[in-house]
Amino acid sequence: xxxxxxxxxxxxxxxxxxxxxxxxxxxxxxxxxxxxxxxxxxxxxxxxxxxxxxxxxxxxxxxxxxxxxxxxxxxxxxxxxxxxxxxxxxxxxxxxxxxxxxxxxxxxxxxxxxxxxxxxxxxxxxxxxxxxxxxxxxxxxxxxxxxxxxxxxxxxxxxxxxxxxxxxxxxxxxxxxxxxxxxxxxxxxxxxxxxxxxx
Numbered sequence: 001x002x003x004x005x006x007x008x009x010x011x012x013x014x015x016x017x018x019x020x021x022x023x024x025x026x027x028x029x030x031x032x033x034x035x036x037x038x039x040x041x042x043x044x045x046x047x048x049x050x051x052x053x054x055x056x057x058x059x060x061x062x063x064x065x066x067x068x069x070x071x072x073x074x075x076x077x078x079x080x081x082x083x084x085x086x087x088x089x090x091x092x093x094x095x096x097x098x099x100x101x102x103x104x105x106x107x108x109x110x111x112x113x114x115x116x117x118x119x120x121x122x123x124x125x126x127x128x129x130x131x132x133x134x135x136x137x138x139x140x141x142x143x144x145x146x147x148x149x150x151x152x153x154x155x156x157x158x159x160x161x162x163x164x165x166x167x168x169x170x171x172x173x174x175x176x177x178x179x180x181x182x183x184x185x186x187x188x189x190x191x192x193x194x195x196x197x198x199x
Contacts, residue, residue, distance in 0.1 A: 076106075077110055
């Protein structure tokens, strides 16, 4: 965009303003429950999608949407001019262009097209990031719903264990009471039997 703005400012290029884009409406985020196996597979695929953004080819500033170096018929491009200036030959650049019969306007126009290609690729990368963010938010909501469900299941299981322990303890208390009562009754019976035998 900077190159285009500079060319417009110098009166070397006229461009129409980009069409206004309608703001995106917020969409409801759906949730669903998935198995751990499905979840692991989906997360792996999402990680691979995100990692594609780190592919070195995605960051090659020389080639966007097939633009590449694509030299003009005379072999000069805005990149070649830039490299010539970078090599410390600013005074000779115009002389070299004239010597090769290069129309400077061709190079400026090519720089404008390159600038547009860079902007288009920037928009493409930004869109990929937005899609990744939206998918991450969707997955976050789904995971949070699943975590809440699993936490409730865990609470239910813990409650079942607590109730089972309480019932067992109640039974043990009654068992001990019965054993004590039986012991007392049998002791009484045995003592009376011994008394009868002693007569």
